[in-house]
Amino acid sequence: MSRAFTREEDSEKAIADIGERPVSEHRNLVTENGLAMIDANLAALREDLAEAEREGNRERIALVSRDLRYWASRRETAELSVPEADSDVVRFGMTVSIEDEDGHSKTWKIVGEDEADPSKGTISHVSPMAVALFGKGVGDTAVVNGKEWEIAALKVG
Structure with a gap:
């Protein structure tokens, strides 16, 4: 051949x-x-x-x-999905600022899987962090991988 x-x-x-x-x-x-x-x-x-x-x-x-x-x-x-402007709990599309016990802070916008890029401050709505944060408000805590995070601020958009 x-x-x-x-x-x-x-x-x-x-x-x-x-x-x-x-x-x-x-x-x-x-x-x-x-x-x-x-x-x-x-x-x-x-x-x-x-x-x-x-x-x-x-x-x-x-x-x-x-x-x-x-x-x-x-x-x-x-x-x-667009979060309600007056929502006081974490929802899809919101930006969430969190702090750990040592004072380290992170800010994430919760977005769809295809647009998620943690290096740019966006995480997927199905990520463990987002799932742990959903439905919680400022002052509430979420535990992810054994580490406790407190919600410091929420922002729509």
Whole structure:
């Protein structure tokens, strides 16, 4: 068999083996920014797909198509959730400032899974910290990984 046929078969196998991106089983709650991020990803991927198709790049078409299916699914299941302006307990979409017993403080905005980035101050609504904080108000404590945190402040938005 020619090496050209072998390479083509290997390429076909690689394309077939990319698999799907896993989709969370949790509710797909999103903030307004999260919904805009999903829409931006979809628009960029549609452009990427058109370019890959013009180039005839089958591997890139397969990868972009997979990501497009993921983001289309996330857009389809997105549930926009905006906290009530006068809420006095932790809810999705709120910014929460917490302090530990040693006086170390953290501030997190609770967002959807796809927009969560702890290095930028956002955590997923299904993270252990967010789950421990939900429904609690200023002065209440939450225990995460054996460490106690007191809610110091809440901010909507």
